[in-house]
Amino acid sequence: MDFTFNEEQTLIQDQVDQFIQKEYDWETRQSLSNSELGFGDNNWQKFAELGWLGISTSEDSGGFGGSAIESMLIMEAFGKGLVVEPFLETIIMSSGLIDEHGSDQQKSSILEPAIAGELHLALAYAEPQSRFNLSDVVTEAKIDGDNYILNGYKSVVMNGPSADKIIVSARTSGSQLEEAGITLFIVDANSEGLNKTNYKTVDGRRASDLTIENVSVTKDDIIGHVDKGFGLLDSSIDRAILAISAEAVGAMEVLYKTTVEYTKTREQFGTSIGKFQVLQHRMVDMFMEYEQCKSLLYMATMKHEEGSSDAKKAISGLKYQVGKAGKFIGQQAVQLHGGMGVTDELNVGHYFKRLTTVGTIFGNTDFHLKRYTSL
Known part of the structure; x- marks a missing residue:
């Protein structure tokens, strides 16, 4: 197994390290963490300009076709600076799902703006009773004509306060603990019936608890296939x-x-x-x-x-x-x-x-x- 980084990967590593050293000192980080937004929007735009937001997205989806190695190098440098910008939540967790399994329409309307720094995403998968079990899903989605009606509760949704779109796991069939029967839906953060309780976490980040009451989504909002989201x-x-x-x-x-x-x-x-x-x-x-x-x-x-x-x-x-x-x-x-x-x-x-x-x-x-x- 070769652990040597290629020239492009080394360049990315040096670029992010230099950003942390020159533009992300401790006072700057604390100021951003304590701000109302919780991170720097100017920094986020710079991440987009430098290509970091699209580094691991496939070229077909408008990214640079990088790998998990490039993402690792960026995140390791972010750890050194204790960066508060939601790279993990918007890019790694959410954009990756749409890149690999989203429809062409989802890629053009959501993924492309996300890697351009124009759209924030969040992944709502955890529930109060689920602990670390991803298949423990009580939130349900019932079909209603061409739509689905979502009801349930999601906890500790990282980057929830700033998210424009939220990917929600919901049960479309099966019992509470079954892996089969879970479907992923893209929900607009401003949807009627979607209520957020926002808070600051112990590490200075932002998260939300979601109450979902009769939120309507369409079949076009499904990522992948029905019942195959786990x-x-x-x-x-x-x-x-x-x-x-x-x-x-x-x-x-x-x-x-x-x-x-x-x-x-x-x-x-x-x-x-x-x-x-x-x-x-x-x-x-x-x-x-x-x-x-x-x-x-x-x-x-x-x-x-x-x-x-x-x-x-x-x-x-x-x-x-x-x-x-x-x-x-x-x-x-x-x-x-x-x-x-x-x-x-x-x-x-x-x-x-x-x-x-x-x-x-x-x-x-x-x-x-x-x-x-x-x-």
């Missing part, structure tokens, strides 16, 4: 796990390096605490956890890109390690910084919050350890 959703979440794990690896790198530098300057008993052997051992452990995650990330991404039969198992193994390592590295970084490690003014606590969220979203360590052993 496989599409499952693949989308696997792509999202790869992306969010790449983000976590970037965040871990910053925490590890920041902590090492801090221990070189913090003095106790007449010397820098970085010279204490017990703390050196801790920082070595932090480095090892980070490197394990990075290696697993590259392996899982390559396997996914190659369509390997054990790609899903590799993704669960990665997500387990990311959850475990993120908790360990975050805790050590906070502890070694002392009380200032949890202040809003210092970035350390914010990285830890994001890693904590990453460890839970799309399945926690217990869930993915169980899935890993079952595959």
Whole structure:
């Protein structure tokens, strides 16, 4: 398995890294996170101009025909800067679904504006009772002539407040836990009967809970085929796990390096605490956890890109390690910084919050350890 990036991939990596270093300092990030929108619309337009929003979209759909590797490189750099723009939600999770399974009309009216930075998307798949089970869907869609009427509730819809279109999973047949019978619908965010409860999450992002009451959609709003949405959703979440794990690896790198530098300057008993052997051992452990995650990330991404039969198992193994390592590295970084490690003014606590969220979203360590052993 070759882990060497080609010239184009290296160029993308350098380009995103330079953007983070020059235009996305910590004060800028905090200002964006605390704004009403929750991210920078100007940044989003720049992402579109630089081609990042269409990097993984097929050329037939107006993108650049990149792969999961390019998305991984972008997300890893975003993790270093703790970027709050909804690249994961609009591009990885939602645009990817339409690119692979959407109709020509959906691609022209939704996908093309999305990768041009003109349209925001969200994926509403989770429900209060579903935990991490994608097939646990109570929200229902009943046929009504040429339309479907949706009723139900969706929780923690990331980027819900800014989304113009929301992809909703709903049950068109079968019982609550069946994989068969789930259909994906594109719903206009301003549809009558769709009510949002918007809030700020612990990591500074934006999310919504949706109440769906007699929302009408047409058959043209279906992604793929009726009753066949589970496989599409499952693949989308696997792509999202790869992306969010790449983000976590970037965040871990910053925490590890920041902590090492801090221990070189913090003095106790007449010397820098970085010279204490017990703390050196801790920082070595932090480095090892980070490197394990990075290696697993590259392996899982390559396997996914190659369509390997054990790609899903590799993704669960990665997500387990990311959850475990993120908790360990975050805790050590906070502890070694002392009380200032949890202040809003210092970035350390914010990285830890994001890693904590990453460890839970799309399945926690217990869930993915169980899935890993079952595959």
